[in-house]
Amino acid sequence: MSTPSLSVLDLVPVRTDQSTADALAASLSLARVADGAGYRRYWVAEHHNMPAVAATNPPVLMGLIASATSRIRVGSGGVMLPNHAPLVVAEQVALLEAAFPGRVDLGIGRAPGTDPLKATPGAASAADVWLLGSSDYSARLAAAKGLPYVFAHHFSGQGTAEALETYRREFRPSEHLDAPRTFLTVNAVVADTEEEARRLALPNQLMMLALRTGQPLAPQLLVEEAEAVELPAQHRELVDKMAARWVVGDPGQAASALAGLAASYDVDEVMLHPVAGAYAGTDPRSAPTREATLRLAADWVLAGR
Template sequence: MSAAAPALSVLDLVPVRTDQTTADALAASLSLARVADHLGYRRYWVAEHHNMPAVAATNPPVLMGLIASVTSRIRVGSGGVMLPNHAPLVVAEQVALLEAAFPGRVDLGIGRAPGTDPITSYALRHGGGGVSDDAVAHFPQYVDDVLAMMSPAGVSVSVAGRTQPLRATPGAAGSAQAWLLGSSDYSARLAAAKGLPYVFAHHFSGQGTAEALETYRREFRPSEHLEAPRTFLTVNAVVAGTEAEARRLALPNQLMMLALRTGQPLGPQLMVEEAEAVELPAQHRELVEKMAGRWVVGDPGQAAGALSRLAASYDVDEVMLHPVAGAYAGTDPRSAPTREATVRLAADWVFAASSD
């Protein structure tokens, strides 16, 4: 594949619209995963967010199992598991089981952020006797623990003078591929130090991308996991038949991101017509336009150019699309046709470019 046509992958937050139940949103995401699998996308990753009315991706390992079971070849992973929210052994066990069920298809993307508000974060880490806030400080060690426990050899653990082996699963034939995720240079430096692949959350931050990737490549140390730096980035994308339609379809997600950034109450994602009826003050319109400038929004030709420039600018051979197209009133609640169209139209460009 030429440098101008990177491999494509999908990031899914399992959005919940005003016309959907959680079951509807899951059905729509499973349909999207089948489309990506059929079209030749490299990976399908799901995020971890909690207590957000517009996002049903609360438990990546559960979603990964659902998605892997309805697809046949695409790699399925977390984008990512927020490790400080969980005991490392639990994460290792969940992902080791997935790797056993779907060998060679499982990615474990690991993040450090809470993925939620402070109160929900407290409930995650303390409410059930879980890990404490010190988990953030111990994040580098937890990464090592998960990787070691997922390996076929496991680790040796000593407690009260007794030592015994500890494995995430008793008969592992292999382990999932681990990635570190981030939107700052912290995870870039950690991934480089540990010799792990790294993904920058360009879809969320959009700033500091070049600096983080340069830091990762410059400081990378080869390891048993990886001999040379390996990285890609994520980007919000809406592709439609015309630029005007793509801009309409981008509005519901832009308003959700605006609410998140400005501390407004969050609700399910609006339908396109509902979003168009929202009156924004001038300063909020400016913020929406600034955010949109970092997204891939347009017709297939415009998207092709934007993705090509993005890949070349950051020197990556893979781009993970976060398809954020909204839905029109009257859409089947168990489907997301405009998100599927984004994935299809982007794939048409990649396949055409790679065959030149």
Template sequence: MSSSAPALSVLDLVPVRSDQSTSDALAAMLDLARAADDLGYRRFWVAEHHNMAAIASTNPPVLIAMIAAATQRIRVGSGGVMLPNHAPLVIAEQFALLEAAYPDRVDLGIGRAPGTDPVTSWALRHGAGGVSDEAVSRFPEYVENVLAMMEPTGVGLALQGRQHLLRATPEARSVPQIWLLGSSDYSARLAAEKGLPYVFAHHFSGQGTAEALELYRSQFRPSPELAEPRTFLTVNAAVAETTEEAERLALPQLLQMVALRTGQPLTAQLTVEEALAAEVPEAHRGMIDAMRTRWVIGDAEQGRAQLADLASSYGVDEVMVNPVAGATAGTATDASPARIETLRLLAA
């Protein structure tokens, strides 16, 4: 990467193709992480999604431990943990242990959305009402709790007239870097108020990015964790030797996003050949075209130029790439070579 290019990172949803098992998808994830590490990418984040046929990233802390063990220097983190799904102490304990095992390599990205359907949200909270309005409304408090519990000094908890000390781990020497994530202005405001780094999910929304980043920067209050605003954005990318091939490789994920946004049944990710053979209703073609314009799709030179334009337009020095290039029939089931090729061509 040239000195004028943005730093590059990776977001992985751990996609599961129609020809893959979960084991295959995890093996492909580790290959992708090792490639990102070798290519000099800054960080590798995994998302939290539940009960989806095409996504295996249900448990970020478990995946982070696997990825950190398989790599050497790249930062590893969550993009993100959906905090209303979990007790703050559980997240604090998990990430304190990860930081202890891999000091100065762990990021804790926190989001507010459930990352799944209402029934699964209910099941995540052990049948206790799902991700209730109360859990979502207390999100700022939960963020504060996680921050405090991971500090070496811990946090005091008043219970039944007595003060109790809570620590996420007995002898912390460092803490993960904490980021707030969002696809609306809510987390931008909260990150600015608390003086935390902020990431806008441009790969998912594609709209409102400039407004959210400007809101974050203009309202930012310095904190002990951060003296000035720090942010980057995410983008979907499929890059190949030719633009035509990149367009083919992007199609399975484009169809997956159309299904998600139109309420169709979600299936495992199609192969390229299955996607090319799929019948797309005329009403959905405009949606595909609109999404395509917001993604990075092209050959290596085009892809790198698009990333540089994104970084310049939004005033960021880092872009996190979600490599969405699909697989052709006959690809080894435990590998995702087109996704690795996307990373290789963008880093060249």
């Protein structure tokens, strides 16, 4: 199996021991790790009304992250266009591209049809535009428009192969792209041992469980807090089912899983969403286990250790 390139998706998680400022500081540190370790791109999401997530405004975060790094591409995964005036998004991204030429990606979700717009900031180059989705509709739209496409495998985990096959089969070349272009996103926790990785995955698994079952959303638990939660059997089964689609393990296991995913879905890039939790006593302005996930994955996948 060939070695895939690696990228990062960041929701800027907020733990029970963190303020929003702490979470942002931790993500900026994470971005520097990704920049130094050879990751291709660093994307931030847009989510609202979720106390466990501080990624609410991708363009603002993109500016912060681009300023804190030197070479990695920075983008949105993605900007949800129903929440924004398209002209404002175009101007924000054009300003970022002007400031950081050749380093900006614009991932957009659920894009409505709009009149052609012209953003006034004078960037000398254009940001790459990606269409994001988790359904066949988004795959068909990206194919029809001739845009790069990313399926939300990290969130859905189902229908990935079908969506990518639809996108590739129905793709029509455009002024933006002459052939299909896509990559895969996946939740990942990499640690020195499989046992530790599974412990570190639990806080995020419980957050996803709350989201899927309509429970009140709260900041992400610390590892020790998560381990004290007793789950009913039906919820334990749901957590296990979700976890089966994640990359959780020691470096060798993770490298094998990532290469397998790239081969299975015929992509040359895998975007990691590092979801490792934190232990009690961790500096609130840091996320050392998320940083370790990126470092270990890079050591074993990119450096071929």
